[in-house]
Amino acid sequence: MKVINLYQEENEIIQLAVENNRQAQQKIYSQFSPKMLGVCRQYIKDIHQAEDIMITAFMKVFVNLKNFQHQGSFEGWIRRIMVNECISFIRVQKKVSFVEDETFFDETFNNVESQFSVDDIQFLIDSLPEGYKMVFNLYAIEGFKHKEIANMLEINEGTSKSQLSHARKMLQGQINKLKNYEYGTE
Known part of the structure; x- marks a missing residue:
């Protein structure tokens, strides 16, 4: 061989x-x-x-x-x-704007259960405001640190953390709505 x-x-x-x-x-x-x-x-x-x-x-x-x-x-x-x-x-x-919000929540984001398809997850990510979506992708998918993201996007590191926190919160809300809809509780 x-x-x-x-x-x-x-x-x-x-x-x-x-x-x-x-x-x-x-x-x-x-x-x-x-x-x-x-x-x-x-x-x-x-x-x-x-x-x-x-x-x-x-x-x-x-x-x-x-x-x-x-x-x-x-x-x-x-x-x-x-x-x-x-x-x-x-x-x-010019589809993206970042709110200079230095407050962020250091919360854990539950993993999306396997009941959702890749298309479902992509749809949820696509529905995020552009700033949230970009920071979420760079952090959660690409694996960049907040300092790197801040440099890439020319924003403050705190803004990167805030955008990620808001994106996670919004995604969690959308996932909960989707779960409730699928189980008929909404």
Whole structure:
């Protein structure tokens, strides 16, 4: 049995893509585009806009591929470009505003029970105000710390915490309504 060094293969594909090899670029796009569309979709409600942003972000991936340092995962590097492109799009559209509210609740957020589908959960997240949604996605899904989020969004760290707290509270209320509706208690 021959073991293929996947890391070496990835590095070779990246190097070929840096040299503008279209097959290597297509391989990278084909491998990562489904997951990256999902990332863009977390921030952008309209699937067509999310796809457009993903394609634009992949163009940035290929333009900046020579800058990839091979430190950390390649997928994580691409993901960061996708997230930044989504944030830029939302800023340009001026669809987001942050309330400079330094108060926040350090409450635990119950995990969503498995009775809800991914589409149900995405629908609930999509219904959040843009500021809440962006901070929630960056913190809960992407795993950024509040300090990083504050720097990315050019807001105070306390505002990031507040936006997350309000998003969690709103989501919990929506989940409770959905549960009550499903069980006929509303």
